[in-house]
Amino acid sequence: MLIVHGLKRGKSFLLAREYDNLREVMTDRDLASLGDAFINFAYSLALSNRKGKPAGAKVKGTLLAEALRRAELREEFRSRASSHDLADAAEALIVYSWLRGCLALEEIVSVLEKSETTVDGLTKLLERIRLGVTFP
Numbered sequence: 001m002l003i004v005h006g007l008k009r010g011k012s013f014l015l016a017r018e019y020d021n022l023r024e025v026m027t028d029r030d031l032a033s034l035g036d037a038f039i040n041f042a043y044s045l046a047l048s049n050r051k052g053k054p055a056g057a058k059v060k061g062t063l064l065a066e067a068l069r070r071a072e073l074r075e076e077f078r079s080r081a082s083s084h085d086l087a088d089a090a091e092a093l094i095v096y097s098w099l100r101g102c103l104a105l106e107e108i109v110s111v112l113e114k115s116e117t118t119v120d121g122l123t124k125l126l127e128r129i130r131l132g133v134t135f136p
Contacts (some may be wrong), residue, residue: 043118
């Protein structure tokens with residue numbers, strides 16, 4: 001069991017298992033489920049900052065799948081994956097990087113808020129993950 005540290009105020013999160021590579025993270029359905037809620041929350045915060053008032057929104061799966069392709073992470077996934085599968089993989093990677101302390105929520109929101117398009121912001125996040133996440 002992996003205990004994730006490094007988050008503000010000494011909080012820790014437990015993950016059910018350790019991962020050896022990006023592919024294992026990308027195919028974890030439980031991480032994808034958590035990642036779906038997490039990325040929608042982060043995106044809503046970014047949108048709220050842009051508008052200057054609270055706003056809620058969902059990130060479309062097609063945007064997540066396109067960002068995964070642009071970030072050159074497509075080759076890490078099985079060849080016959082659907083757009084939905086790629087979106088799940090992106091969600092899993094983003095929440096995993098946050099849980100591991102590789103990306104702070106504030107950084108994720110800032111990137112999404114300052115990017116010209118949602119796909120550009122998601123691509124930047126996934127590129128950082130590709131380059132920054134390490135495994136044992």
